[in-house]
Amino acid sequence: MIKYLGSKRALLPTLERIFAASGAQSGLDLFTGTTRVAMTMKQLGMHVTAVDTASYSEVLAKTYIELDASTRDLTELSSAIENLNAVPGRKGYFTTTFCEQARFFHPKNGQRVDAIREAIEIDYKGSWLYFPLLASLLIAADKVDSTTGVQMAYLKTWSRRSALELELKIPELLPGDGLSLRAEANEVAGNLPEVDIAYLDPPYNQHRYFGNYHIWETLVRWDSPEYYGVANKRIDNRDPVNKSEFNSKLTMPKALEKLISRLRAKTLVLSYNNESWLSRKELTDMCSRYERVEILDFDFKRYVGSQIGGYNQSGELVGRPGAKRNLEHIVLAGSGPSIEIMLAGLK
Ligand SMILES: C[S@@+](CC[C@H](N)C(=O)[O-])C[C@H]1O[C@@H](n2cnc3c(N)ncnc32)[C@H](O)[C@@H]1O
Structure with missing residues (x-):
């Protein structure tokens, strides 16, 4: 798979256990990027819808999510x-x-x-x-x-x-069918069918x-x-048109709040990290229509690009090496029993 900023490779085993424990039959990955998370859902037998605005992400989703390997x-x-x-x-x-x-x-x-x-x-x-x-x-x-x-x-x-x-x-290619949509999350959210589980991994800083x-x-x-x-x-x-409301500190909180209110998902799994613009309290409040909300914390090594910086055409260092630790969080929101089952899956 391609190298990708914010890719959930390290978090995948954890997400897999959460999804498996949930017993979900249908899944939605709303900021699918490399489609890694959507692929995990599909491998667990879910019917998956993968959404992203990027053209290359659509290519990956058409390949790994929409194509049914068993029919080709x-x-x-x-x-x-x-x-x-x-x-x-x-x-x-x-x-x-x-x-x-x-x-x-x-x-x-x-x-x-x-x-x-x-x-x-x-x-x-x-x-x-x-x-x-x-x-x-x-x-x-x-x-x-x-x-x-x-x-x-x-x-x-x-x-x-x-x-x-x-x-x-x-x-x-994976067996099973699915759907790929190249679309803006908030524009499609209200028109998507209800799903058992939705995974949200929006951008969490200004880098587009x-x-x-x-x-x-x-x-x-x-x-x-x-x-x-x-x-x-x-x-x-x-x-x-190529800017995302999730890339601005000013517009991101409202955009995410709107998205969560529009989605029809029995259970919500949301990723964010310690660089994001939202506090735990704000995130919990956004999910308040769900009976129970839990936030899990994970400590990972930071994305390598930010440690060593990059160079421009003149060979000058662009961007400074950043902090080396990265705290990732997973928000779980759903009915009391469903959250209990997912937490048990992590033990
Ligand atoms: C943190 S990355 C997701 C990474 C993904 N979970 C993975 O493991 O590869 C955020 C993704 O959101 C997409 N994106 C940004 N703004 C969006 C919007 N308004 N609607 C849908 N997708 C958007 C970006 O193209 C990017 O692929």
Whole structure:
């Protein structure tokens, strides 16, 4: 899976135990990002809906959540991947913009991204293979990047992994059906069917995912946008439509309150951390329509990008190394007995 700010990889075993204990049959992951949490729900047999505003997240959700592996001929996927891995590199927008003018990827890999992405568009658009092939390319490119995990800067000297050869692998598709929606959480919340369990993992600071992962947006949209700044960010990074109300201290609390009030979920599981703009009291109050609210605390090592900082085109350090500990919290809200069962699942 791709490196992702706020990814819940470390929290996954805990979330899995909570979900399993809940016995939920239907799940909703409203800020799905890498879809890791939605995948865990799906693996537990739930019907899952995965929502996010990002185009690359939609590609991952179409692949891992919406596709039902049991209804597809997976040999078609492996032979498509084999063909794409044999496509010779050819310099295009991606190489010029992200490998020559900036140094996010080695040019040899940039040329392969250019050629493979073009082939996916020409040969597979409209086929069920389209999204898994895009996901495979996204993950392969992430494995050979030269960043600390965000795309607002690249490393001063090439990362070791950037010298590796880009290689597409077969994504591990899951059996079972689900739904992927590229949408703004508050816009869709009221129209979603009632679910047994909803997981909410909103952004908790001012750093916007659209700008931090602009290369993945461009790789998926394949629209060769105009760009600006040292990181060659998409020009539409500046558009208000690509800003999230969850990225501002001023608008986030109201947005989350509105979201919780609109959702139809028997049980709510919400992640936040010690950097977020909400106090425990505010979070508990937001969930007050539920019979019982519990907050669990976890201490994790902080995301590595913030420890070592990143560099811009002139080789200067951008962003300061941050604090090394990161307190994560999980809010559980639901009926008294359902919370009791989920807490018992953690013992
Ligand atoms: C903390 S990350 C979620 C990480 C995810 N749980 C994982 O494990 O990969 C927050 C996500 O919210 C998405 N997002 C931001 N604003 C949003 C909005 N208004 N509606 C829906 N998704 C939004 C971002 O694109 C990002 O993927």
